[in-house]
Every structure is written in structure tokens, then in C-alpha cells.
Amino acid sequence: MSKIIAVTNQKGGVGKTTTSINLSACIAATGKRVLVVDADPQGNASSGLGCKPEKETPTLYEVIAGTADAKSAIVKTEVPTLFLLPSDIRLAGAEIELAGMEGRESIFADALRPLRDQYDFIFVDCPPSLGLITVNTLCAADSVLIPIQCEYYALEGVSALMGTVQKVQKINRHLAIEGIVLTMLDARTNLGIQVAKEVRRFFKARVYTTVIPRNVRLGEAPSHGLPIHLYDSRSLGAQSYEQLAQEFLKANQ
Secondary structure, eight states: OOEEEEEESSSSSSSHHHHHHHHHHHHHTTOOOEEEEEEOOHHHHHHTTTTOOTSSSOHHHHHHSSSOOOOHOOOOOOSEEEEEEEOOOOGHHHHHHHHTTGGGGGGGHHHHHTTTTTOOOEEEEEEESOOOOHHHHHHHSSSSEEEESSSTTTTHHHHHHHHHHHHHHTTTTEEEEEEEEEEEOOTSSHHHHHHHHHHHHGGGGGGEEEEEEEEEHHHGGGGGOHHHHOTTEEEEEHHHHHHHHHHHHHOOO
């Protein structure tokens, strides 16, 4: 049975989608079967993996609405063992619809349950908010992966996220913290290094040793619909996510 990891941080622009795409792709490159679920109405994980759903194409929205099953919405990517359950702006309506649904906290878990025996890992790219979609994801997940950027205000909002995790743990008792990923480190600045130290002091052993640097090639890759290790395998960004993937897999042996 696969492990479901919610990649989330209510603060936007922290490298959440970049991490969802590239960590999952690097893990898949080792031969593991991996599914990325794009749970953000912006659909950036979908476009970053080369998928722009047509109007008639089923997406996560149709799965949540009950008009399509999850298997029918899954598409292939450029990585042979990496698959995608895409989203687009249609998903924005799910927040309102979920509010009126009975058993709304378990809808996401119910949708993913038939997929769990087909993949080693399922990564869910959450929206930058603590709305019903994120809460639904946390109720379905086994663990939470939190990207935190090495910039001022890095810990802003993390306490609210941790509070939400604790509340969800009353429903989903198995929900754990997978780890903290430090992103967007500019090693030339003292601020970035100081923030990294502060995050490590706060979260201690939960922080991955691998740090993701600021890297131009990481920013370019999504426009080509490719994960970084396919776009530029020699870039510092690709090397960093490959190291993070190895660290992740070692912890999940």
C-alpha cells in the first residue's frame, strides 16, 4: 500500500509545487511508482509536468464531485513511473461544494483509496491555504512534508499550519510530520544561512539535511513541462532534489 504525503505550507511562494514535482520525479527515476495529485486550483503541478487539461478531460474536481473515478483522470508524464492526477481552475469550486457535503473530511481519502495499491508513494500538492481542500488532504494523508523558504518571515504561518495538523490528528490519528524541506537558499547571504539555522533549531531532526538552493534552471523547467532532472540533470537544482530523494527514500525503507 502506498504512502500518501501532503506537501503543504499555507504561505505561497515557498517552493511547494517545485518540491512536489521534482522530489516525486527523482523518486520515480529510481524505479518507484509515484503519483502526483495536483490539489491546487492554479494547476501549476499539472502544467509543470506537461499537462494542461482540456474542458472534457476529467480532473481532480470531477473526482471530488463524483462524476469521474480517480483512475480515469490519471495521466502519464515524461518519467515512465511518474503519474499525475491533474487539476485546473475548475477545482476552485470544490471548496464551496465540499462545505455542503456529508462526510466532507473523508471525500479525498475515499477517492484515493482505490489507488493506494498501485503506487509506492502519492504526493499531493496542496493549495497555499488552510481551506477545506487542504484539510481534506491532511485527513487522507499519512504524513505532511513542509517546504520552508530560507527568507525573512520563513516561519510565519507555520505555527497555524502545525495547529491545523494537530486538529486533523484527532480525526486522522496516523498523520505524522514527514519532514521540513529548506528551499530557496541563497548561500551568499547571511540571512539565508541564519534562517536555515533558526528553522533547524525550531524543528530539530525533522529538517532534511539536503537544502534546495535558489537556481535559475529550477525556475525554467516548469515552462518546458519537465522536472528538473530531465530539463537539466547537471544543474545544482537537479543534484539537490536527487539528494533529497535519496534522503527521503532512506527514511522510508
